[in-house]
Amino acid sequence: MIDLHLVRNEPEAVRANLARRKRPEVLELFEQLRIADARQRQLGMEVDQLRAFRNTLAAAIPRVKSGQALGETTIPAGVREALRSTSPELAAWEQLPPDVSHLKALAAAVGPATATAEAARDAVAAQVAALHPRVPNLLDASVPYGGSDADNVVVRTWGTPDPPRAWARGHAELAEAGGLADFERAARASGAGFNYLLGDLVLLDLALQRYALEFLSSRGYTPVSTPMLLRRGPYEGVTDLSDFETVMYRIADDDLYLIATSEHPIAARFMGEILDDSTLPMRLAGLSSCFRREIGGHGVDQKGLFRMHQFNKVEQFIFCRPEESWALHEELLANTEGLYQGLQIPYRVVNVCTGDIGTVAAKKYDVEAWFAKQQAFREVASCSNCTDYQARRLKIRAGKQGGSKVIAHTLNNTAIATSRAMVAILEQYQRQDGTVAVPSVLQPYMGSRSLLGAPLPP
RNA sequence: GCGGAGGUAGCCAAGCCUGGUAUGGCGCAGGAUUGCUAAUCCUGUGGGUUCUCCCGCCGGGGUUCGAAUCCCCGCCUCCGCGCCA
CATH class of the missing domain: 3.30.930.10 (Bira Bifunctional Protein; Domain 2)
Structure with a gap:
């Protein structure tokens, strides 16, 4: 498999290299890979944000349980957006008292939203996994140009x-x-x-x-x-x-x-x-x-x-x-x-x-x-x-x-x-x-x- | 084929019973100090990344606010027995 960093950072060079193989389907594969990879990273960020918030809550629960203050906890914009459809009442979480039961309810609501985001990311990741191995290696400059x-x-x-x-x-x-x-x-x-x-x-x-x-x-x-x-x-x-x-x-x-x-x-x-x-x-x-x-x-x-x-x-x-x-x-x-x-x-x-x-x-x-x-x-x-x-x-x-x-x-x-x-x-x-x-x-x-x-x- | 034990970072181990965010040693890298490549001490150590974050304890599901840890299904390795060139 080729290096995905090259696909991201030097797409023009990779495209020019692949073009030397004189196989249009290879260039098509490359473009599909590039799009899927970018999409995967975008979706991955959304998942990361949801998981980060869930982790924050999970860490807060034992602290609140033991009587410590919750401290400043705000819902990140992306998380709030994801919750708006599934748990609208929790999107305005700051107005609820910061006790353990509410923390649990909020964390529980993050779960399904995370699963949705993960499913979207995984679908794209599967595309990347299917496309990536099919893109051929980059050719050395000393390989002669030719069709057969x-x-x-x-x-x-x-x-x-x-x-x-x-x-x-x-x-x-x-x-x-x-x-x-x-x-x-x-x-x-x-x-x-x-x-x-x-x-x-x-x-x-x-x-x-x-x-x-x-x-x-x-x-x-x-x-x-x-x-x-x-x-x-x-x-x-x-x-x-x-x-x-x-x-x-x-x-x-x-x-x-x-x-x-x-x-x-x-x-x-x-x-x-x-x-x-x-x-x-x-x-x-x-x-x-x-x-x-x-x-x-x-x-x-x-x-x-x-x-x-x-x-x-x-x-x-x-x-x-x-x-x-x-x-x-x-x-x-x-x-x-x-x-x-x-x-x-x-x-x-x-x-x-x-x-x-x-x-x-x-x-x-x-x-x-x-x-x-x-x-x-x-x-x-x-x-x-x-x-x-x-x-x-x-x-x-x-x-x-x-x-x-x-x-x-x-x-x-x-x-x-x-x-x-x-x-x-x-x-x-x-x-x-x-x-x-x-x-x-x-x-x-x-x-x-x-x-x-x-x-x-x- | 039958029975048992295991799989944790480059390596070796701890943690698992009793859920709370990866612990120690070795190795390696950088730094401090000493007129040396010894000794000692400090820091770091996998993957990702848009970098006060995410993932990672064989793989995949499940339970849970939270799983290396509990449950289920698989894969692999080792040991013993059986069979065997």
Whole structure:
């Protein structure tokens, strides 16, 4: 969620920022939020005034009871107005003798008036609560202006894509022919989008996880193996509501949700807490399976490992103080680049434009690896600085214990989603005989083997 | 699944039976003093705000002039037993 103080104090700047997303409905949301917020504060004042008066009376009663003088007590104008309709006789309270029974009668009359005012305020507060989370994060100035992914800006390209090889097989065909995966029976058992990995491909999956974890560990990231089911409450803090409809699997009987990425349980871990400055920046390497109902366009990549309902991923995540998040955003990106450089797979980095970026990120880089058979760059990692947007909803703050606090910043980036990395490796490293060379950085995790699979008939 | 104990500010606790407006310690911040970063003392410490105010004691209702306190409903955690890789 964005900072409501900015909505109040710098509406022009917020509006201009949101306008860059090229989505009229976002500006409409913002205006509705601004109006509702102002109205809520107005109504809140009225409630406060009524409650203040009630508190004054409640404090006066025991004093009068014990024989002390009541002292000067006047009905505030707003309270008198609120009482005029419900208890007209009490609106002229000063003419009544200041004894306990009259004090009680007056206080009792304030109750319903307060309830009316509260109901009005709560109705508006509910509007604010509904609108606020839907307003997207403010974008960094360096996000390129554009309407769709066509306007994303390539920041740099690493490596040299190989020319097409006529004999090369698609990764799904290669894996099936080599006995490394069983898509057909997985579809029968669990549905399309699931797979059985077999033999060397299982080892490759694990090797990629180990490679990413070791790589990140050596750079100061702590591995985290997370819960793969989350409760609804925490989940609402880490993602937007539309995801519940389209992306996430729900365990209905227990009101639990299968995580879509370890980013979610990691972010939820410190919900409501204050992170001590001495622990920041907190660099984490999440490891989990990921579950997603929505797997993209119909007829696209239906078979194979590229888009699946379940896959494994090592994820980078950082909690930090606001002033350090932009440097760390670049660090996260550099890590993913280092991982793919180690695998010797060409890639490019894309700065995702204002119209294509999601609601949570203030800036996002995508890393797109080269898929040799497809002869295309395709997304394998997504590197976001969420600034304080995610942490505000989760109420995660940073500071010294007992000292001053600020809303923390959160960042995340894929390290390696093994499914897509395996596709890239199968396409890039396959040989004409159907075997696949093992990238040298993975060999330590594959029993020093340099080849996987077995020769196939031509 | 059954039984028990709990949830109070950054942390730890008190207050609850007997309703009267959040008490102490630690930590942290600022100040005083002493030729030091020790000791001592003072002040402050959550959220909001239009700032002699409002809210805040797990959440939501209720009773009451007034609820951390009494009543009801929920959520969560811990301990024991059962089951279990």
